[in-house]
Amino acid sequence: MSSARRKDFQSLKAELLQNNSLFIDEDFPPDNRSLTFSGQQPSGLRKVVWRRPKDIARNPKFIVRNATRFDLDQGYLGNCWFIAGASLLATKKKLLQRCVPHDQEFDHNYAGIFRFNFWWYGKWTEVVVDDYLPTDGYRLIYASNREEPDEFWAALFEKAYAKLRGCYEGLDGGKLQDSLVDMTGGISEDIDIKDKSQIPPNVFDVMWKTNDLNSFLGCSIALPQNASRSEVELANGLYMGHAYSITALAVVPYQGRSVQLCRLRNPWGRGEWKGEWSDNSPQMRSLSPEMKKQLGVVIRDEGEFWMPAQDLLSNFEEIQFIHLTPDALTSELANNERKQQWTVTVYHDAWIRGLTAGGCGNAPYQDLYWKNPQFSITLTDPDENDNRGQCTIIVSLMEKEKNNKSEIAIGFDIYKLKNPQNRPLDVESAPRNALILKKRGGIYQYNREVTKRFELPPGSYVVIPSSFKPHEEAEFMLRMFTEKAVTSSVLDETSGPSSLKEPMKFSMEACRSLITVMDRNRSGALTYDEAMKGWGEVKAYKTVFDQFDFDKSGNVDTYELSKMFGSLGFPVSRMVQTAIVRRYGGRNNKINVLDFIIIICKLTLMFEIFQDQKQKSNTTDGASFTMNETLPQPETLTKMLTADGLTDGRTDGRTDGQTDGQTDGQTDIVNL
Incomplete structure (x- = not known):
């Protein structure tokens, strides 16, 4: 395990400063292993040179003045969904600072190490990276700020997200709402507007109300099935296979009527809408300077533009929402505006x-x-x-x-x-x-x-x-x-035996393979009582197996395990069943009679060990164990179910009821 995994950010940085050295992330090294899942150089790039910001710019800054939505321009990577999401995040200062701590710089206490935070499947996770960035030898290949080339927070934020998702290739293609959920912990929702005849008439009202509740909005156009390129430009300046962030909504007077407008940003930092209300359209030219200032109109190709809401609905195929609270869900708004x-x-x-x-x-x-x-x-x-x-x-x-x-x-x-x-x-x-x-x-x-x-x-x-x-x-x-x-x-079965059904005859060959697990007193041999008890159990197990062997093939489907154990009066939890399926299921998810008997015998013995431990816990020198500690995690169970015998050491197979924030009753099962 590398030092980056063993130590937190502050400890790593303090150690680097003390040794007057710069951080090199062994978990996400500055080479091709961090670029692609295969570890090969990305196709289409002649060379990739990893450089630190101090080797790229004369006076690198983490953030120049204030972080804004204009700081992120998409590079060679097809991650418009991430750039659009991060651009929206930059419009909300407090949310951005939670993901991108602003107390980082290249001047004071610089050690080549930076940290970022993401909400990764229910848990806020700190991601630490070095500041080596992919370049063509001179300029950044991926995310950058074209207007302020000395600013590097966007490029480093992108690198941290790439590390979280495995490599830079892990960002190539995705959905805007997914990136924003990972940055906020919000709830994603989308409105499918492919079928223009089914578009709800109040979509703009819903967007307006949702925006007022601090939700994020975006939109996208799907790529044609037979497209040879990752993005296809339309005559109106929009791109198919591309995600846009919706950065503002407005209603403006025009020729005696009110026009609903949406402001969009192309994550490329260029390429704009060419239709009505675009930068140089007659509609935009007709507005007073005061109104243009109020709308924040910039007459240049910087990737941000206004367009009528009706044109958005006509051209785009999906509208995405990322809600910071459930109150902002569109269906919630349709019924009630409570908060x-x-x-x-x-x-x-x-x-x-x-x-x-x-x-x-x-x-x-x-x-x-x-x-x-x-x-x-x-x-x-x-x-x-x-x-x-x-x-x-x-x-x-x-x-x-x-x-x-x-x-x-x-x-x-x-x-x-x-x-x-x-x-x-x-x-x-x-x-x-x-x-x-x-x-x-x-x-x-x-x-x-x-x-x-x-x-x-x-x-x-x-x-x-x-x-x-x-x-x-x-x-x-x-x-x-x-x-x-x-x-x-x-909802799960609770492990433990009750009573067994009437046994039937079974072959002696199976009994020979079970001597080890039948040796209940650990003597190395079976007593008469142990043999008789074990033989009765084996016949009962065979009876149950036959009931579920519908085609009389000598094999049963592993999906039937829960019923089989239940019919024996020994319901088994899903955690335990997972280990059994992984070890014995095979490619066809089938289990044979001998394996089934061996498994049930071993589980029975484990349960008896649990009962012994439970009794010992009542003595002064005893220890207390839960059922899940006695029937351990799948990886440990697999080893035990594979072995000829059992140890009576315990492992931790607990179910964690830890809560997070307002979470009530969070349950973490075994990580499979």
């Missing part, structure tokens, strides 16, 4: 092939749907000012992308329970206990985040997030915003 505190419940979980990657429920995989992670939430009290007795809940599902790509379509469903239950819904219990309330939280989308607002009567509900297709693996974060405090939990 208040919200309770946030956060879960981190995963879709795992062979265990929890159940898909959306389409045939022929409808039964697998119930294998998806499930989360209960109980709404008890209606909202304060709701005379209909409803409870507001906003659900936000965010995929934890790999290599900055959303390769799966995600969505979620909400079910209302007739009677609360502590275990997951399945094929049998769902029709009996669940009443589907909303079939979808919208359509399945390839967006990183899907958000939907609901108004529900008090009661017990289950939220089931899923990918569209089954067997697709990904980690995700689920956030649920409510006006009142709620009771919420992960």
Whole structure:
């Protein structure tokens, strides 16, 4: 592990100053490994020379005067979504300073080390980088400030984000709302305006009200499917495959009527709209100098321009919102303009092939749907000012992308329970206990985040997030915003045996392979009682296995593990099932009878160890352990399930209920 990981920013900087040395980041080195995932030089670049700002400019500054939206110009990298997002962030001083601490410079106490902060999937994370930047030998290749070439905060901020996402290539292509969520911890929402006949008539009003609540706005035009370039210019000056930030809204009088205008910024710092209300249009020339000053009109190609809201709706295909509070959600505005505190419940979980990657429920995989992670939430009290007795809940599902790509379509469903239950819904219990309330939280989308607002009567509900297709693996974060405090939990099986069903005959060959785990007194051999007890258990396990071996192939689907363990009176948590699937599932997600018997025997022994520890904890020299500490994390379980025997040492497989800010009931499961 490098020193950058072991030490915090202040410790690193103090050490560098004491040794009169400059920082070189071993975790994000100044070479091709930080440029691309492959470690090769990016195609299209002849050479990349890494230089510190003092080797690029005569008098480098972190920030010249004040940081503004004009400080960021896009370079060679296709990261208009990041540049547009950072430009919007720069319009709100306090938010920018949280991400970009301004107490950094190249003069006093300079050590070649800089720090930035990002909200990374639910947690504010400090990212430390050195100040080596990619150049062509003279100028910056990526983000820069063309007007103030001695200013470097934008280039270093971009480098920190590239480090967070793996490399600079990790910023090549993305969505504006994703970058702003990572800079603010806000909630993303979008309005699809591809179908011009379905555009809501009050879109500009919603944009206006949302902007008043300090939300960020942006817009984009999709690239044609067969396009050979990453951006395609239209005759009106706009670019397809490009993201623009919306930096202001206005209503101005013109020829006896009011015109709704939007101000956009091209992250390139050049390339502007050529239609009505553009810089040199008759409409703009007709305005008085006072009105132009009020609008902040600059008659030059600096990338920022005004255009009619109607033209924005006609030319763009999506409007993005990034809300700093749930009050600003467009659906919230449509009903009420209240502003208040919200309770946030956060879960981190995963879709795992062979265990929890159940898909959306389409045939022929409808039964697998119930294998998806499930989360209960109980709404008890209606909202304060709701005379209909409803409870507001906003659900936000965010995929934890790999290599900055959303390769799966995600969505979620909400079910209302007739009677609360502590275990997951399945094929049998769902029709009996669940009443589907909303079939979808919208359509399945390839967006990183899907958000939907609901108004529900008090009661017990289950939220089931899923990918569209089954067997697709990904980690995700689920956030649920409510006006009142709620009771919420992960619906899972609780590990531990009860009683076994009547056994049936089974082969002796399997028993020979289980001698080690049947040796309960650790003597190295089986006593008669141990052998008889073990043989009875093995026959019971075989009986259960046969019940789920529908095609009599000697293998069962790992998605059936939860039911199999449950029928044995030994429900097993998803954490434990994860280790089993990883070790035994194979490519086809199948498990054979011998492996199943070995697994259940080892888990039974682990549970007995837990019971022994529990009894010892009541003595003066005993220690206290939780069930999760005895049934450890998947990586440790995998080793134990692979080994011939078991150790009675413990590992930490705890479920963390840590809260963050207003978070209520945050649960962090094992990082898979």
